[in-house]
Amino acid sequence: MIWESYHKGMRREQKRLTSGQGTFVSQLYEHVEGTLQPGFGVTSGCVFALDGSHVTPCDLILYGRAHTPKLRAGVIPLIPVETTGVVIQTVDQLTKASLAEKRAHLRQVQQLPKLTPTRADREHPQTMTVLVARESVWSLDHLRELIQAERVAGAPDEQLSAIVVMNQGLILDENAHTGEPLFFPQVASRLAMRETDDVLAFLMMFVTSYLNAIELVPPNFLHLLAHMPNAAKTQAKV
Numbered sequence: 001m002i003w004e005s006y007h008k009g010m011r012r013e014q015k016r017l018t019s020g021q022g023t024f025v026s027q028l029y030e031h032v033e034g035t036l037q038p039g040f041g042v043t044s045g046c047v048f049a050l051d052g053s054h055v056t057p058c059d060l061i062l063y064g065r066a067h068t069p070k071l072r073a074g075v076i077p078l079i080p081v082e083t084t085g086v087v088i089q090t091v092d093q094l095t096k097a098s099l100a101e102k103r104a105h106l107r108q109v110q111q112l113p114k115l116t117p118t119r120a121d122r123e124h125p126q127t128m129t130v131l132v133a134r135e136s137v138w139s140l141d142h143l144r145e146l147i148q149a150e151r152v153a154g155a156p157d158e159q160l161s162a163i164v165v166m167n168q169g170l171i172l173d174e175n176a177h178t179g180e181p182l183f184f185p186q187v188a189s190r191l192a193m194r195e196t197d198d199v200l201a202f203l204m205m206f207v208t209s210y211l212n213a214i215e216l217v218p219p220n221f222l223h224l225l226a227h228m229p230n231a232a233k234t235q236a237k238v
Helices: 002-017 024-035 096-111 140-152 199-213 222-226 231-237
Strands: 040-048 054-064 071-073 076-080 084-094 128-136 162-165 169-175 189-195
Touching: 002 024, 002 199, 024 040, 024 054, 024 084, 024 199, 040 084, 054 076, 054 096, 084 096, 084 199, 096 128, 128 199, 140 162, 140 169, 140 189, 162 199, 169 199
Parallel strands: 040 076, 084 128, 128 162
Antiparallel strands: 040 054, 054 084, 071 076, 162 169, 169 189
């Protein structure tokens, strides 16, 4: 009974997100902000690495609050890739052009280096990337076939965790034997299509489960400080 009530409420929220009233990204942002577990925050802005490489704009950056300082470039929040757990890019309508653009953007996020040293027994967790569309020009089945054909053809390695179409369902990898969703593609995983009326509920349980499963490494900014221009050099250039 309790889960019936939960899903009923989430379906109402999902209907609001797909109604076309207001911007899709702002509505999804508002929902994510109100759903995330304590200890994590969400913002739009720039994800950066300690070598100066960065990716912007990122629609929704889900990050660990405890070790993320409030850095800004003007009005744009700057989030270290070390404390970035999930990046979500959104699009109103998924087309061939927008699919290629958003996937390329998310691939850049995945390629940002996490340079803060870790203990020998600890590694940086991967940054999960998700593409969320209000609607799509393709059916979910056709979309899955497109992605699968790219993999067979040897497309560039991509660790995109899910493609979500709010009024249809999700494309993601699952365990080929148990059917359990996987956070990232694996050698023995199967690209699956999940048609469901509970897309928003699935999405939020998926990303929050990943945030619960990882241990973020606090960024060490000494590398940045070592390359910061000193006052004498700065004044000499003025």
